[in-house]
């Protein structure tokens with residue numbers, strides 16, 4: 001059984017998809033803890049499923065490095081097999097990435113390397129592309145630059161608002177993330193190999 005620690009900042013619908021998937025006895029992964037950088041609404045999903053959570057707020061620390069050290073300490077308390085960033089909206093300090101990679105993955109609402117960063121859906125709309133999508137990737141020291149595990153495209157419809165397009169992307173994203181974690185858990189995806197590409 002692959003143990004997961006999920007990091008979130010927002011509504012946590014991707015977290016909820018993993019919590020739901022893990023209610024199936026056949027699904028080979030379990031969320032053992034949830035972490036956040038803020039009082040995220042999505043922490044309610046952890047509570048509902050009886051999963052412990054913690055919050056490490058950057059403004060409570062003198063530096064990004066000090067925040068990162070505490071975040072890493074909180075993660076390591078749980079010794080997760082895999083850390084999943086699911087809408088975690090902070091760039092992780094180098095010590096966190098160096099310690100955890102390649103056993104730390106991220107889901108991003110665009111077809112990387114297109115539209116990295118915090119406003120991927122808005123940026124895709126502004127660029128006028130007719131196709132965007134989702135990427136699940138290993139986190140490396142860059143911002144949304146890590147080796148891709150899987151991607152799926154989503155069509156941009158005429159007149160799409162950022163919210164409408166993001167919601168359509170998230171429907172695809174939740175299923176893709178659940179499948180990617182399944183593939184990692186059952187050995188169909190080897191993170192060491194993915195990271196060496």
Ligand code: GAR
Nearest residue numbers: 010011012013014087107108109117
């Ligand atoms: C997801 O679409 C995720 O890819 C995105 O935030 C959303 C979180 O939704 N992450 C990023 O944009 C990271 N750059 P959720 O809180 O409902 O899971």
